[in-house]
Amino acid sequence: MAHAYTPGLKVTGKTLIKKRRILPLKGEVIVKIGDKVHPDDAVARTELPGNVEPTNVANILGVPPEDVSECMLKKIGDKVNKEEMIAKSKSFFGLFTSSCRAKIDGTIENVSSITGQVLLRGAPIPVEVKAYLEGEVTDVYPREGVEVKCWGSFVQGIFGIGGETHGEIKVVSKDNKAVLDEKDITPELKGKVIIGGSLVTAAALNKAIAVGVRGIVVGGFNDKDLRDFLGYDLGVAITGNEDKGITLVVTEGFGQINMADHTYALLKSKEGCLACINGATQIRAGVIRPEVVIPLAEGKMGADEGTKASSHGLEVGSPIRVIRHPYFGVIGKVTNLPSPLQKLESESMARVLEVELEDGRRAVIPRANVELLEE
Amino acid sequence: MKGLKPEDIKVILATDCGSTTTKAILIEYRDGEYRLIVRGEAPTTVEAPFEDVTMGVLNAIAEVEELSGRKILDENNKILSPAKNNIGTDIYISTSSAGGGLQMMVAGVVRSMTAESAERAALGAGAIVMDVIASNDKRLPHQQIERIRHLRPDMILLSGGIDGGTTTHVVELAELIAAADPKPRLGTGYHLPVIYAGNINAREAVIETLQKKVALDVVENIRPVLERENLLPAREKIHDLFMEHVMAQAPGYSHLMSWTDTPIMPTPGAVGLIIKTIADIEGIEAVGVDIGGATTDVFSVFQGVFNRTVSANLGMSYSVSNVFAETGLPNVMRWVPFEMDERDLRNRVKNKMIRPTTIPQSLNELVFEQAIAKEALRLAFIQHKSFATVLKGVQQQRTIADAFEQTAGGQTLVNMMTLNMLIGSGGVLSHAPRRQQAALMLIDAFLPEGVTRLAVDSIFMMPQLGVLSTIHDKAATEVFNKDCLIHLGTCIAPVGELKNTKDLMSYRFEMPDGSVIEDKLGVGEVKLVKLGFDEKSSLPAKAKAILNPAKNLDVGRGKGNKVETEISGGVVGIILDGRGRPFQLPEDNSTRVSKLKEWMGALDVYDKSGLEKLA
Structure with missing residues (x-):
């Protein structure tokens, strides 16, 4: 049970960020080591094989499958256009003919004498991988992709929606407790990544999409609003492919929860800087959390500030946040770490910690229900 | 195995590499029986920064060494074997579900026939079935190709047609797979394994279509004739390929494979094996359920037929929100005897999903979590019932008596009245603070009928015992019981x-002490009769029972018929459930709440004063 606590999410002012930018299939890398790249620059490209359209020529012509190849007007590898005749049959000394036409533009890939099926492959689909970050290419994986590196500030969220995007940071909420509401969203926020406080309302989110905000980073979001926004109840936390015209990064959790002071202060100090954000979340083995990367200008590189949380376990004095009811979202400091198992109100036996909460209350909480905060 | 006879095996070390924890158990033969000595666990080390599964295994073994005092590893971290006195182990075996387990896609001609047989073979082997492609699944061929290409399974099982039947459709499926040119999930340097287990007459054409694009293996047809399934050759091939291809790609596994005395088995496959072994040895019908964070597995043996289903998105943490989405708020809340605010509840469920390792601290959280578990189990069992059926598409011989009881083909094999034993596993059941809670969750979710024994797997060692049953079923069953x-x-x-x-x-x-308990069970009543364990054998104590149902009621021998039988005790005892089958909760809210409290009180499920405060 040595790992019973949830390690805090990473929030750091300066760290080295490396991203592998890999193609889904092998292709061509179009940058080289040392190249400086911007988020929208393509770094690698490939062509996915086109869609396949099977046509049962034997059925259409009314001939046995083994006769199909004789009826083919095109052979394997030939290019054909949509509606072009690809096979023809004659019967009764040529009195009756039937024909079969291509359903798509493409190439004849296969003619089967067993099933009578002809496979037509459509045009290849071009795919590009972009740099995502503002940084430097530090490694090239031939035909597969590259590694892009930058020094920057880094904020890991707990949950997000939407994929990679970038924009200038604009702090909209007056503090980390404020609710980001419809009236806070103005047309000047177009193209920006905006920072909220404890909650973003559904109305604010929709207006943000309408004015063209690129992304929102906020403490909390209500599940009911998430369901209305997505149009379905999210069953499993695997996100990132939603095409909603905005990327949302929630830093604390569901409900109204103040953004951690440290996170809010860091983002506020970076107002006006470029932020590269990604809402993709996968809470399974191989966990992926949403993120905010704020690349630092050149010359500002140096030692990694790291986080206290990542190098230390729980100890007396550690700042923590409670991540489950009845103290959900409350922040405090560890005052004792008794090692024997203790009985909770639910009668479960668990390892606990004693904590002094921000409001002066003292509580005993299972270690599994807290996460470390960074100082 | 190193040529050891079963009777020479006195010390057994077994591990299960799960996606988060690696669990090791040590079994020894002492005083004429095999018993669990200790267990150890350590975080699994498949992912970065370690990327070597053996590190987690060694850590778990080190804990076993520390707790048992037996030296198992030498100074080079090599497992010492065979055992001598307090050093080494006779055999070492392992299962694995790390890295997402075994993910498969299956294909067959008719969805309810060969495709379903293929699905059964894959599930029985311990795979997660990502999709079932069938010639009649109503998708257009290009959509099927898109799907195959998009999913990236670990392997594909292709079936179709009975031996000597038409070949066209199954070859068409092979053509679809070839056109999709699928890539394996892990690694890029090898071809995707595809197993062909269909019509023997189509073999040549399938080989010709696929051999250049995939790593093709051909085994016996899983449905050689309509009336019979032959799943074993396909299952065994799946296990071989799991070792050769999938495991070999996972970090550190090739090393681990060289340590074990039998092949590493996918965890759910091994759980299925132990349940089947127990059902066969004891001649009983059994249902096992393992409710995890992401998925719920249900295993059953009815009429000697083993079935397994995986409900991929029904679970208590990663998938908890999906349980909620599928069953709906009212179905969860019907099990809760107090009010809760909907908006708050929704946020709580989502927060559990994004922070899956938290535990319920307060009583209302526990009651709510167990209510969700009941629904997850109920839904998983519905899926299981519809899958565990007699073979579909088979002509059935009927007598004149059947004319009055016409049933559609594909009737479920699951019969709650003949079910003898219901076994629950997974954190929410195994770690429930009171055992009565586990019992009530199982009863409310599965609604057993007649006389049914209930049990939970204490520390989830069914996987290890499953592999053990392949080489030493005596040790496996003794430790199991x-x-x-x-x-x-x-x-x-x-x-x-x-x-x-x-x-x-x-x-x-x-009762075992000679005392007699006689009473009646009223409508809507739940009663508990204490019956524990036999002190000598430490097995459940037995009571001789005479059950006399009312004339329109059945407890196992038909309506109104008396049942004389032996009833097993346990940590909870004998639960008399008079709530009726089919079971329905009162519609009126205040009656429902008071009934729930009455039942919970009768079984002493929760702290009574705590529950009162929540009302």
């Missing part, structure tokens, strides 16, 4: 029309 299972007791639930009935049955129990 004495150390793995926590016997909860027996549920007795009369089935039938409750109208105009005051008492469902009268009962008489002759």
Whole structure:
């Protein structure tokens, strides 16, 4: 049970960020080591094989499958256009003919004498991988992709929606407790990544999409609003492919929860800087959390500030946040770490910690229900 | 195995590499029986920064060494074997579900026939079935190709046609797979394994179509004739390929494979094996359920036929929100005897999903979590019932008597009345603070009928015992009965029309100490009769029972028929469930709440004063 606590999410002012930018299939890398790249620059490209359209020529012509190849007007590898005749049959000394036409533009890939099926492959689909970050290419994986590196500030969220995007940071909420509401969203926020406080309302989110905000980073979001926004109840936390015209990064959790002071202060100090954000979340083995990367200008590189949380376990004095009811979202400091198992109100036996909460209350909480905060 | 005879095996070390934890158990032969000695666990080390599964295995073994005092590893971290005195182990075996387990896609010609047989073979082997492609699944061929290409499974099982039947459709499926040119999930340097287990006459054409694009293996047809399935060759090939291709790609596994005395088996496959072994040895019908964070597995053996299903998105943490989405708020809240705010509840569920390792601290959180578990189990069992059926598409011989009881083909094999044993596993059941809670979750979710024994797997060692059963079924079953299972007791639930009935049955129990308990079970009543364990054998104590149901009710021998049987005890005892089958909660809210409290009180499920405060 040595790992019973949830390690805090990473929030750091300066760290080295490396991203592998890999193609889904092998292709061509179009940058080289040392190249400086911007988020929208393509770094690698490939062509996915086109869609396949099977046509049962034997059925259409009314001939046995083994006769199909004789009826083919095109052979394997030939290019054909949509509606072009690809096979023809004659019967009764040529009195009756039937024909079969291509359903798509493409190439004849296969003619089967067993099933009578002809496979037509459509045009290849071009795919590009972009740099995502503002940084430097530090490694090239031939035909597969590259590694892009930058020094920057880094904020890991707990949950997000939407994929990679970038924009200038604009702090909209007056503090980390404020609710980001419809009236806070103005047309000047177009193209920006905006920072909220404890909650973003559904109305604010929709207006943000309408004015063209690129992304929102906020403490909390209500599940009911998430369901209305997505149009379905999210069953499993695997996100990132939603095409909603905005990327949302929630830093604390569901409900109204103040953004951690440290996170809010860091983002506020970076107002006006470029932020590269990604809402993709996968809470399974191989966990992926949403993120905010704020690349630092050149010359500002140096030692990694790291986080206290990542190098230390729980100890007396550690700042923590409670991540489950009845103290959900409350922040405090560890005052004792008794090692024997203790009985909770639910009668479960668990390892606990004693904590002094921000409001002066003292509580005993299972270690599994807290996460470390960074100082 | 190193040529050891089963009787020479006295010390057994077994591990299960799960996606988060690697669990090791040590079994020894002492005083004429095999018993669990200790268990150890350590975080699994498949992912960065370690990327070597053996590190987690060694850590778990080190904990076993520390707790047992037995030296198992030498200074080079090599497992010492065979055992001598307090050093080494005779055999080492392992299962694995790390890295997402085994993910498969299956294909067959007719969805309810060969495709379903293929699905059964894959599930039985311990795979997660990502999709089932069938010639009649109503998708257009290009959509099927897109799907195959998009999913990236670990392997594909292709079946179709009976031996000597038409070849066209199954070759068409092979053509679809070839056109999709699928890539394996892990690694890029090898071809995707595809197993062909279809019509023997189509083999040549399938080989010709696929051999250049995939790594093709051909095994016997899984449906050689319509009336019979032959799943074993396909299952065994799946296990071989799992080792050769999938495991070999996972970090550190090639090393681990060289340590074990039998092939590493996918965890759910091994759980299925132990349940089947127990059912066969004891001649009983059994259902096992493992409710995890992401998925719920249900295993059953009815009429000697083993079935397994995986409900991929029903679980208690990663998938908790999906349980909520699928069953709906009212179905969860019907099990909760107090009010909760909907908006707050929704946020709580989502917060559990994004922070899956948290545990319920307060009583209301626990009651709510167990309510969700009941629904997850119920939904998973519905899926299982619809899958565990007699073979579809088979012509059935009917007698004149059947004419009055016409049933559609593909009737479920699951029969709650003939079910003898229901075994629960997974954190929410195994770690419930009171065992009565586990018993009530199982009863409410599965609604057992007649006489049914209930048990939970204490520390989830069914996987290790499953592999062990392949080489030493005596050791596996002894440990299973004495150390793995926590016997909860027996549920007795009369089935039938409750109208105009005051008492469902009268009962008489002759207890092990000679005392007699006689009473009646009223409609809507739940009662508990304490019956624990036999001190000598430490197995559940037995009571001689006479159950006399009312004339329109059945407890196992037909309506109104008396049942004389032996009833097993356990940590909870004998639960007499008079709530009726089919079971329905009162519609009126205040009656529902008061009934829930009455039942919870009768079984002492929760702290009474705590529950009162929540109302």
